[in-house]
Structure formats: C-alpha cells, structure tokens
Amino acid sequence: xxxxxxxxxxxxxxxxxxxxxxxxxxxxxxxxxxxxxxxxxxxxxxxxxxxxxxxxxxxxxxxxxxxxxxxxxxxxxxxxxxxxxxxxxxxxxxxxxxxxxxxxxxxxxxxxxxxxxxxxxxxxxxxxxxxxxxxxxxxxxxxxxxxxxxxxxxxxxxxxxxxxxxxxxxxxxxxxxxxxxxxxxxxxxxxxxxxxxxxxxxxxxxxxxxxxxxxxxxxxxxxxxxxxxxxxxxxxxxxxxxxxxxxxxxxxxxxxxxxxxxxxxxxxxxxxxxxxxxxxxxxxxxxxxxxxxxxxxxxxxxxxxxxxxxxxxxxxxxxxxxxxxxxxxx
Amino acid sequence: xxxxxxxxxxxxxxxxxxxxxxxxxxxxxxxxxxxxxxxxxxxxxxxxxxxxxxxxxxxxxxxxxxxxxxxxxxxxxxxxxxxxxxxxxxxxxxxxxxxxxxxxxxxxxxxxxxxxxxxxxxxxxxxxxxxxxxxxxxxxxxxxxxxxxxxxxxxxxxxxxxxxxxxxxxxxxxxxxxxxxxxxxxxxxxxxxxxxxxxxxxxxxxxxxxxxxxxxxxxxxxxxxxxxxxxxxxxxxxxxxxxxxxxxxxxxxxxxxxxx
Numbered sequence: 001x002x003x004x005x006x007x008x009x010x011x012x013x014x015x016x017x018x019x020x021x022x023x024x025x026x027x028x029x030x031x032x033x034x035x036x037x038x039x040x041x042x043x044x045x046x047x048x049x050x051x052x053x054x055x056x057x058x059x060x061x062x063x064x065x066x067x068x069x070x071x072x073x074x075x076x077x078x079x080x081x082x083x084x085x086x087x088x089x090x091x092x093x094x095x096x097x098x099x100x101x102x103x104x105x106x107x108x109x110x111x112x113x114x115x116x117x118x119x120x121x122x123x124x125x126x127x128x129x130x131x132x133x134x135x136x137x138x139x140x141x142x143x144x145x146x147x148x149x150x151x152x153x154x155x156x157x158x159x160x161x162x163x164x165x166x167x168x169x170x171x172x173x174x175x176x177x178x179x180x181x182x183x184x185x186x187x188x189x190x191x192x193x194x195x196x197x198x199x200x201x202x203x204x205x206x207x208x209x210x211x212x213x214x215x216x217x218x219x220x221x222x223x224x225x226x227x228x229x230x231x232x233x234x235x236x237x238x239x240x241x242x243x244x245x246x247x248x249x250x251x252x253x254x255x256x257x258x259x260x261x262x263x264x265x266x267x268x269x270x271x272x273x274x275x276x277x278x279x280x281x282x283x284x285x286x287x288x289x290x291x292x293x294x295x296x297x298x299x300x301x302x303x304x305x306x307x308x309x310x311x312x313x314x315x316x317x318x319x320x321x322x323x324x325x326x327x328x329x330x
Numbered sequence: 331x332x333x334x335x336x337x338x339x340x341x342x343x344x345x346x347x348x349x350x351x352x353x354x355x356x357x358x359x360x361x362x363x364x365x366x367x368x369x370x371x372x373x374x375x376x377x378x379x380x381x382x383x384x385x386x387x388x389x390x391x392x393x394x395x396x397x398x399x400x401x402x403x404x405x406x407x408x409x410x411x412x413x414x415x416x417x418x419x420x421x422x423x424x425x426x427x428x429x430x431x432x433x434x435x436x437x438x439x440x441x442x443x444x445x446x447x448x449x450x451x452x453x454x455x456x457x458x459x460x461x462x463x464x465x466x467x468x469x470x471x472x473x474x475x476x477x478x479x480x481x482x483x484x485x486x487x488x489x490x491x492x493x494x495x496x497x498x499x500x501x502x503x504x505x506x507x508x509x510x511x512x513x514x515x516x517x518x519x520x521x522x523x524x525x526x527x528x529x530x531x532x533x534x535x536x537x538x539x540x541x542x543x544x545x546x547x548x549x550x551x552x553x554x555x556x557x558x559x560x561x562x563x564x565x566x567x568x569x570x571x572x573x574x575x576x577x578x579x580x581x582x583x584x585x586x587x588x589x590x
Contacts, residue, residue: 015588075425077587091586099428110423114344126336127427155347 004048005179005211006072011081013042013067041067042078043235051178054205054212056226058219060325064235065215069181072213073103086178099128102172106184109164110171111156117167118152121174128175135174142170146200162193169197173204180204182214186221198224219317231324238328243317250320255286255313256297260305268304270297333429337437338405345442352443359446363396366518367454381523386461387550391542392518393455394474398481398541399514400447406486407441410510412493421585431582432575435493464551473545473561480567481541485510487567487574488536494574494581509536517542533566540566 016036041064049055059065070076071083074090074097083090088097104110111120125135143149146166156164165185172180182201186194202225204210216222222229222243229246231239239246256273259282267278270285272292277284283305287297294312301307345352370392374385403410415421415438424434459465465474492506517538521529533539541564547553548560 070422073426075422075586077583094425095428095430098426101426103423103426105419105423108419108423112340112344114347115340119340119343123336123340126333127429129428 005051005086006047006049006213007082007084008048008068008072009046009082011042011045011068011071011078011083012040013064013071013076013078014038014040040235042071045081045232045235045237047230047237047240049211049213051211052205052209054201054214054225054227056222056229057213057215057232058217058222058229058321059232059238063232065232066183068232069103069183069213069215073101073181074098099175100178102175102177102180104168104172104180104182104185106165106182106187109156109168111164111167113157114155116153116155117148117159120156120167121152121171124171124174130175134176138174138176142173145203146170146196162189162196165189165193165197166200169200173210176208177210179211179213182212182216184216185214186216186218194218194221201225219321223317231321233325233328239324246317246320246324247314250315250323252289253286253315254289254294255284256294257284257311257313258282258301258305258307259309260301260307263305265304268301270300273297334433334437337433338440341437341440342442345440355443356446359400359443360450361446363447363450366515367392367450370518380519383520383523386458387546388519389454390458390462390465390549391520391546393451393458394477394481394542395514395518395538396447396451397455397478399485399510400444400451401478402482402485402489404441404444404448405482406436406489408435408438409486409489409493410441411439412489413496416496416585425586432578462550465549469557469561470549473549473557473564476561476564477541477545480564481538483567483571484513484536484538484541487571488513490571490574490578494578497581497585513538520546537566537570540564 015038017039018036045064045068057065057068067076071078072085072090074094077091085097086100088100090097110124111117112123121139124130130138143152146169148166148170151159151163151167156167159167169182169185180201185201186197189197198221201212201214205212212225214221214225226243228242229239230237255276262280264280267275268283269275270287270292273285273287275283275285283301285297298307298310301310367389370388371385374380374388379385380388408415412435415424415435420438424431424438427434465471488506488509492510495506513532513536516524516528516532521532521539521543529539529543533544544563545560548557
C-alpha cells in the first residue's frame with residue numbers, strides 16, 4: 001500500500017478539567033480547592049489519508065474532532081502516538097510544517113476585520129513569504145474561481161457571511177498548501193453559498209490535487225464531497241470507510257410510496273414489507289432490500305391496483321449517522 | 331522585523347477607519363498624564379525641591395518613564411491585550427502560521443491613540459532639557475535615547491510576563507498592573523527618595539532604576555563617573571527582557587500541551 005500523506009498512529013490526548021459545581025458556596029470553595037477530572041479527548045486514534053483524498057471527519061459535539069484537527073495542524077502536542085504529515089511531525093517542526101497546510105476555522109476569521117480583503121491577502125503574502133509570481137497567479141485563479149473580484153476592495157466587516165467564507169477559503173490557499181483543513185466551512189451559510197463553497201472545494205481537489213480534511217455537522221456536505229468518512233465518538237475512531245459502504249451497511253432499508261387510481265378493496269399485503277400507510281389512493285410500505293426484491297414489491301402492488309406513480313427512498317445519511325451513533329452508544 | 335512593520339501598517343489602516351474615536355482617545359491620552367504632572371508641579375511649588383533634586387531634574391525622570399510607557403503601550407499592546415487573544419481562541423490561528431509567536435502577538439494589536447500621551451511626555455522632555463544645560467552634549471543625548479529604549483524593553487517585558495500568565499488563567503491578571511502602572515508611578519521620581527528595599531527591587535528585579543535613576547546621575551553630573559557606565563547601565567532593561575521571553579516560551583509550550 002502506498003504511504004499516506006497523513007499518518008496518525010495511536011494518538012492520545014487527555015485534558016485536565018476543573019470540576020465546577022453550581023452555587024456560590026461551591027464556587028468560593030473552588031477558589032481554594034479544585035477537583036480535577038481527567039477527560040480523555042482522544043484515545044488511540046490511528047488512520048492514514050492518501051494524497052488527493054477528501055475525507056469527511058464527523059462525530060457529535062465534543063467527540064474530539066477539533067482536538068484531532070489541532071493535533072494535525074501543529075497547535076496541540078498529543079500525549080502519545082506518532083503523527084507524520086508530509087514527513088513532518090506537526091508539533092515538532094511547527095513553522096516549517098504549517099507552510100504546507102491551509103486551515104480554515106469556520107467560526108473564526110483569519111482576515112483583518114477593518115481593512116479591505118486585499119490588504120489581508122497581502123499581509124498573508126508577507127507572513128507566508130509567498131513569492132510574488134506565485135502570489136499573483138494564485139490570487140488571479142482564486143479570484144476567478146470564487147468570484148471575488150468585487151469583494152477584494154471591501155472591508156471584511158461589511159461582507160456577508162457567505163462572502164466572507166469565500167474570502168477565508170481563498171486566504172488559506174494563497175500559499176498553495178498541499179493539505180487543507182476545513183473546520184465546519186459551511187456553518188451558517190445559505191444554500192447558494194454552501195453550494196459555491198462545495199463546488200470550489202471539489203475543484204481545487206481535482207485541479208490542484210489538494211488533500212482535504214473536512215469536519216462538519218452538515219451531512220449533505222459529506223454526501224457532496226467526501227470520498228471517505230472518518231467517524232469519531234468519545235475520542236475513539238468508530239468508522240473508517242466510504243459513504244457507499246456505510247450505505248450498504250445501514251442503507252438496505254427502503255420506503256416505497258405508491259399512488260394509484262381509487263381502489264376500494266382490502267389493503268394489499270406484501271410478504272416481507274411493512275405497510276406504513278394505506279388509503280384508497282396512496283400507500284406507503286417499508287422493506288429491506290436484503291429480504292425482498294424491489295421488483296417483487298412493485299409487481300405485487302401493480303397486480304392489485306392501477307399504479308399512477310411510484311417513488312422509492314433510501315434512508316438518508318443523517319439517519320444512518322444517528323443509527324451509527326446509537327450502535328456505539330455515543 | 332519587516333513583518334512587524336507590515337502588521338503596523340495594516341493596524342494603522344484599521345484604526346484610522348474610526349477617525350473620530352481615534353482623535354478623541356488620543357486627546358484623552360494627552361490629558362491623562364497632565365493630572366500626574368500637575369501634582370508634581372504643585373508639590374515643587376510648595377516644597378521647592380525633593381531630596382536634592384530640582385523640579386526640572388525630576389521632570390526629566392518623569393518624561394523618560396512616560397515616554398517609555400507610552401511607546402511600549404503603543405507598540406507592544408499585543409501582549410498587553412493578550413488575554414482576549416487567548417480567550418477568543420485566535421491564538422490558535424497564530425500557531426498555524428509559519429512565523430514566531432512573539433512577532434505575531436506584537437503585530438496583533440497596536441494602540442496608536444497613545445500618541446497623545448507620547449506628545450505630552452515629549453513636551454515635558456523638551457521643557458526639562460531646555461532648563462538643564464548640563465545635559466546638552468552628544469554622548470548624553472545618546473544615553474537619553476538608550477534610557478527610553480530600554481525603558482520600553484522593561485515595560486514590554488512586564489507585558490510579556492503578564493501575557494504569559496494568561497495561558498494559565500485565561501483572564502488578564504490585575505497583579506501585573508502593580509508593575510506596569512505601579513512601576514511607572516514609582517519610577518517617575520528619582521529612586522533615592524524611597525526606602526532602600528524599594529530602590530533595590532526596582533534596580534535588580536524590575537530594573538527601572540537602570541533606565542532612570544542610575545543614568546540620570548551621569549546625565550545631571552550628580553556623580554563623578556565615566557560616561558561609559560552611564561551609557562551602558564540602561565541596557566539592564568534589555569537584560570530584563572530576555573528571561574521574560576524565556577518564560578513566554580514556557581507559556582506557549584504549556585498552552586500547546588493543554589490547549590486551554
């Protein structure tokens with residue numbers, strides 16, 4: 001197997017958290033005696049990401065997503081384990097390493113609030129020591145791809161959230177990073193901006209071969225972008241695989257909705273399928289593709305009623321994720 | 331260093347976006363030390379002198395300390411306001427950039443409104459020197475420059491120390507003001523007027539004495555001595571900065587292992 005661009009082995013991290021109890025007396029007491037609790041944020045996390053992949057990193061709040069991103073971007077030093085990204089150990093060779101990565105924290109800005117966007121970009125050019133040629137080229141390409149031309153002269157504080165996010169992403173790519181970490185890039189965005197951000201992430205991944213690690217709570221992001229899902233819960237890695245695999249594991253359930261010409265006979269029973277709804281014009285059944293074939297279901301229905309329309313839905317990804325959470329009791 | 335000036339440039343642009351508030355704050359900063367200076371003036375009006383120091387000798391001391399203070403509040407404000415950087419999590423952002431943390435924190439904030447205070451101190455400085463002819467020589471001018479420069483180093487050092495504590499406490503701790511504001515108030519007078527232990531503390535621990543009292547002895551011909559010592563003693567301020575930077579590194583390491 002080829003060596004991945006990102007390799008984590010046995011990464012662990014625990015935090016000491018001060019216990020807080022309600023009440024003024026307790027708070028006063030806490031000034032002098034503090035009880036600490038050790039919280040294991042990450043337990044033995046190992047995975048490999050290959051160059052050019054888009055990986056969706058998901059999990060409920062507080063599962064350890066941000067901690068992992070912080071370890072991978074060199075902010076945090078883990079308690080144990082090894083991490084090799086492009087040959088660097090992020091927390092050891094911080095300044096050399098971060099030159100090759102771009103990081104977008106969806107909830108925090110990296111642009112300077114009161115000045116036009118272009119000024120922020122130029123300062124970033126100096127911070128990253130981007131050669132003039134490369135800067136001009138990247139700026140031109142990003143401006144075109146993200147439609148920034150009208151935004152560059154506007155102070156950041158006057159931008160809408162969607163506009164700002166486009167600028168944030170452009171800012172994190174000015175130095176041509178090989179890896180892009182996106183922490184909730186679509187949080188709070190409207191539908192149009194969301195789609196624009198998504199299609200852009202796809203494009204830089206395909207055209208420039210940028211490896212993307214993406215955390216999100218929006219499963220449609222994952223559906224639209226990720227080739228692969230890593231799911232973390234309570235600090236342990238619970239799932240590592242493609243979306244298709246996840247589908248085939250949980251997504252064998254289907255619901256079928258049938259509309260037909262008015263039918264006053266007895267409700268139709270289909271072996272292997274459960275009837276959820278029945279009326280004289282519409283029926284809904286659920287069934288599992290492992291126990292009964294779709295064609296049989298349709299055949300049995302059309303044998304009894306005169307079908308007008310039919311639609312088949314598989315379980316959506318949100319439900320699958322919830323089911324996965326439940327399975328692991330997180 | 332050039333990056334520092336880039337930061338300076340962008341922050342100046344930002345601050346000038348709010349012109350009215352910039353002007354008002356600057357004017358306010360111009361008048362704040364006037365109160366202190368007024369106190370000084372009326373005290374001399376009443377007593378004539380302070381332990382053998384004349385009015386203008388003391389105002390020179392006052393001007394050096396206030397110049398240093400306003401310069402460091404303007405240019406090292408990033409450390410002074412560091413708690414907000416930690417609390418908001420923006421310090422993480424600095425860590426994913428390929429530059430040292432010190433220059434980035436320095437560049438995170440400048441307080442240009444201190445120009446008011448700076449102007450006031452400069453006026454006091456010029457007025458003092460105009461009335462102290464014994465200071466009019468080239469090596470003494472250089473010494474004066476070194477005094478202010480190293481004074482800035484001391485205040486910056488204290489700001490850095492205070493900022494480092496934020497890694498543990500998240501919130502800014504007021505205790506640091508004992509040394510910044512308190513140190514400023516103490517050191518604006520010649521240190522001989524205080525108790526021995528106070529003088530020692532402000533000479534060897536937080537070396538304000540190195541940038542005011544000791545070189546002033548040379549500047550005002552109060553003590554026979556070579557000009558070399560007068561000129562070198564202020565660098566105690568720079569010396570003070572070094573352990574502060576070391577402590578800062580420890581703080582950053584702590585932050586990166588606890589993430590808090």
